[in-house]
Amino acid sequence: MKKSGLAGFIVLILLLSACNQGQTQQSNPNDLSWDEIKQQADGTTVNIHMWGGDEGINQYMDEWVAPRLKEQYNITLERVPMDTQNILQKLQSEKQAGKKDGTIDIVWVNGENFKNAKENDLLYGPFRDQLPNFNDYYDQDSLAFQYDFGTPTEGYEAPWGKVQFVFQYDSNKISNPPKSFDELQTWIKENPGKFTYPNADDFSGNAFLRQLLYATVEDPKEIIEEPFSKEYASKKAEPMWEYLNTIKPDLWRNGEHYPASLTELDRLYSQGDIWMTMGYNEARAEHLIEQGVFPASTRSFVMEPGSLGNTHFLAIPFNSSNKPGAMAAINFLLSPDAQYKKLEPTYWGDNTPISVDRLPEEQKKKFDSLNRGETVLSTEKLENSFLPEADSGYVEWIKENWKDEIIRNK
Amino acid sequence: MRLSETNKAWLLLLPAFLFLLLPIYGLLSALWSSLRVNGTFSISVYQQLLARDAFWGSLIYSLRIAIVATLLSLGFGLLFTRTFTEYINKTSGKLAAWIPMLFPHFVWGYLVLLLFQQSGFISYMAFQMGIIDSREAFPILTNDKSGFGMILTYMGKEIPFVILMLLPIYTQQNTHYQDLVQTLGGNRWHSFKDAEWPWIFPVLLETGVILFSFIFSAYEIPYLLGATFPEMISILTYDWFYSGDWSERPLAFAAMISTSIIIGIIAWIGFSLMNRKRWLLTKGNR
Numbered sequence: 001m002k003k004s005g006l007a008g009f010i011v012l013i014l015l016l017s018a019c020n021q022g023q024t025q026q027s028n029p030n031d032l033s034w035d036e037i038k039q040q041a042d043g044t045t046v047n048i049h050m051w052g053g054d055e056g057i058n059q060y061m062d063e064w065v066a067p068r069l070k071e072q073y074n075i076t077l078e079r080v081p082m083d084t085q086n087i088l089q090k091l092q093s094e095k096q097a098g099k100k101d102g103t104i105d106i107v108w109v110n111g112e113n114f115k116n117a118k119e120n121d122l123l124y125g126p127f128r129d130q131l132p133n134f135n136d137y138y139d140q141d142s143l144a145f146q147y148d149f150g151t152p153t154e155g156y157e158a159p160w161g162k163v164q165f166v167f168q169y170d171s172n173k174i175s176n177p178p179k180s181f182d183e184l185q186t187w188i189k190e191n192p193g194k195f196t197y198p199n200a201d202d203f204s205g206n207a208f209l210r211q212l213l214y215a216t217v218e219d220p221k222e223i224i225e226e227p228f229s230k231e232y233a234s235k236k237a238e239p240m241w242e243y244l245n246t247i248k249p250d251l252w253r254n255g256e257h258y259p260a261s262l263t264e265l266d267r268l269y270s271q272g273d274i275w276m277t278m279g280y281n282e283a284r285a286e287h288l289i290e291q292g293v294f295p296a297s298t299r300s301f302v303m304e305p306g307s308l309g310n311t312h313f314l315a316i317p318f319n320s321s322n323k324p325g326a327m328a329a330i331n332f333l334l335s336p337d338a339q340y341k342k343l344e345p346t347y348w349g350d351n352t353p354i355s356v357d358r359l360p361e362e363q364k365k366k367f368d369s370l371n372r373g374e375t376v377l378s379t380e381k382l383e384n385s386f387l388p389e390a391d392s393g394y395v396e397w398i399k400e401n402w403k404d405e406i407i408r409n410k
Numbered sequence: 411m412r413l414s415e416t417n418k419a420w421l422l423l424l425p426a427f428l429f430l431l432l433p434i435y436g437l438l439s440a441l442w443s444s445l446r447v448n449g450t451f452s453i454s455v456y457q458q459l460l461a462r463d464a465f466w467g468s469l470i471y472s473l474r475i476a477i478v479a480t481l482l483s484l485g486f487g488l489l490f491t492r493t494f495t496e497y498i499n500k501t502s503g504k505l506a507a508w509i510p511m512l513f514p515h516f517v518w519g520y521l522v523l524l525l526f527q528q529s530g531f532i533s534y535m536a537f538q539m540g541i542i543d544s545r546e547a548f549p550i551l552t553n554d555k556s557g558f559g560m561i562l563t564y565m566g567k568e569i570p571f572v573i574l575m576l577l578p579i580y581t582q583q584n585t586h587y588q589d590l591v592q593t594l595g596g597n598r599w600h601s602f603k604d605a606e607w608p609w610i611f612p613v614l615l616e617t618g619v620i621l622f623s624f625i626f627s628a629y630e631i632p633y634l635l636g637a638t639f640p641e642m643i644s645i646l647t648y649d650w651f652y653s654g655d656w657s658e659r660p661l662a663f664a665a666m667i668s669t670s671i672i673i674g675i676i677a678w679i680g681f682s683l684m685n686r687k688r689w690l691l692t693k694g695n696r
Contacts, residue, residue, distance in 0.1 A: 085652045112655075116656050119656075120656070193546060199638055201649055253528075253550065256555070256637075256638075257550075257553045257554075257637050257638050258638045260633060260634075260636075260638070268529075271529050272529075273528070273529050396653060396655045399649075399653065403464075403639065407638055407639040408463075408464075408467075408639055
């Protein structure tokens with residue numbers, strides 16, 4: 001009995017490993033024309049794995065994108081909510097296991113996640129320049145698409161949206177929001193306990209610190225253009241640490257504890273414990289007011305020397321089993337219609353990387369006359385203050401050093 | 411075919427082994443990842459880990475929190491069970507004691523946060539009743555350096571578990587031993603030490619090992635209620651694992667293995683103590 005059990009087990013293992021080899025061979029989409037890609041995509045299912053923490057974004061994908069994709073391309077879109085780090089972890093495990101027929105067709109990615117994915121060969125590409133919508137409506141030479149936090153994109157990801165870092169405040173409590181980090185410092189001094197920022201491990205907290213780094217050097221261009229090195233960063237960041245240590249005693253809880261996430265910061269703001277919050281999306285206050293989290297008197301502002309902005313992208317995993325479908329879906333997401341709907345405050349309110357000048361006259365008018373909501377700063381104000389992201393090395397470097405400089409040994 | 415006793419035991423253990431395959435694979439793969447540097451065997455990751463102040467700080471802090479929370483849970487659990495055995499043994503009593511176990515740790519954590527944070531319910535009540543001048547005057551009890559909020563959460567969740575483990579002993583307790591101690595002129599302390607302790611000690615030890623392992627390596631409560639600094643070892647490990655720079659991942663694996671080793675050592679000490687006690691008990695000799 002024992003022996004037969006063992007034999008059964010071996011058979012089971014063999015069966016399992018046999019399944020692994022029965023992959024369908026498909027031609028490389030790189031050699032195909034767009035019409036052929038569309039043909040191959042017809043009637044397939046595309047699995048998009050993306051961060052699912054925002055109801056507006058989810059609704060946009062499920063209620064607006066999915067039915068139209070079905071109608072126009074005959075593609076079924078399956079959205080799987082998952083943190084980007086976990087998606088990459090999954091891909092990495094699949095790669096280690098030699099799984100060539102993966103379950104993910106599209107990932108939403110940027111910054112250090114893109115860098116990790118690209119450096120570990122987790123992505124399929126280059127595919128971006130094959131997308132008709134990208135070629136027609138996007139500025140191919142834009143630096144914002146060539147580099148993602150200093151990592152060359154090389155066509156491995158297609159631009160999907162654009163966000164800018166803004167601060168939110170309650171206009172009932174603050175009549176004149178600070179115009180620069182110097183004024184912010186004065187404000188914090190005069191209103192002790194009413195300001196804090198998230199931990200440097202948090203995405204938004206880190207962005208706040210990078211923005212401060214830009215403000216405390218003589219010219220932000222130095223940081224943006226100079227390649228990252230630890231020595232250079234240490235030298236340039238000294239005024240930043242000094243600034244942070246100066247404001248520390250007047251922060252919420254005397255700067256002894258920092259919120260672990262943006263959600264926690266938002267909660268403090270909604271309870272009135274602090275009077276300002278912040279985030280990497282210029283239109284974020286719109287939904288939060290609608291959901292009753294933020295007071296209706298919430299407004300947003302940016303400070304000198306400008307506000308950090310970045311582009312976020314869509315990419316295809318190396319082992320996607322439906323690359324033509326993924327390309328067709330991404331092409332649709334980049335289309336003027338899909339971008340316009342994404343920009344409207346109804347669902348998401350995310351800014352568009354599209355070149356409005358390249359659009360047909362009618363579309364152009366539609367984009368120009370869109371009202372994004374009262375809490376969103378004007379397009380000119382946002383564009384004039386736009387500062388691109390520096391090398392993603394700074395993200396990690398700030399994470400590591402913030403704890404040493406501000407938290408430990410003090 | 412007849413199975414011998416040993417074979418039978420192995421066969422019965424088979425489901426457990428199959429179930430354990432996954433975690434064991436995870437552990438081995440973590441060990442493997444922490445011992446390979448650029449494709450060759452090396453312990454340099456562990457040397458790096460031991461040289462990091464952040465690691466030692468977190469380790470000692472985590473040990474402290476885990477030990478304090480475990481001992482307090484055991485102590486209060488024992489006290490409750492002893493005092494209220496009769497009441498808890500009724501259905502309504504059981505419900506009252508065990509309902510807290512229905513809620514996940516995360517829910518307990520939020521409850522503690524909503525009640526005890528500076529802008530929380532208790533601070534609000536104290537302010538309204540004029541006990542404190544402003545809500546900021548309320549002491550910082552959550553996300554605090556001493557880990558008060560975390561310990562409170564664990565106690566709320568684990569005391570019912572201790573009661574669950576101890577209750578059968580107290581309900582089935584043979585009271586003749588107590589009578590004997592009293593007849594021989596012993597006081598209440600003697601009665602506890604000689605007639606109760608030997609029976610409950612193994613269970614307390616077992617429960618303690620379970621609680622310690624859980625609290626020492628848990629992530630959610632430290633994330634929700636822990637301070638920015640010092641941080642629990644699980645938070646540090648997670649940050650290393652998911653940091654943008656994947657070169658820190660081996661450190662995360664090494665830290666996880668170290669945590670497992672510590673839990674292993676504590677469990678081993680616990681079980682060997684317990685086995686000795688059980689052995690002595692069965693021999694009627696203590």
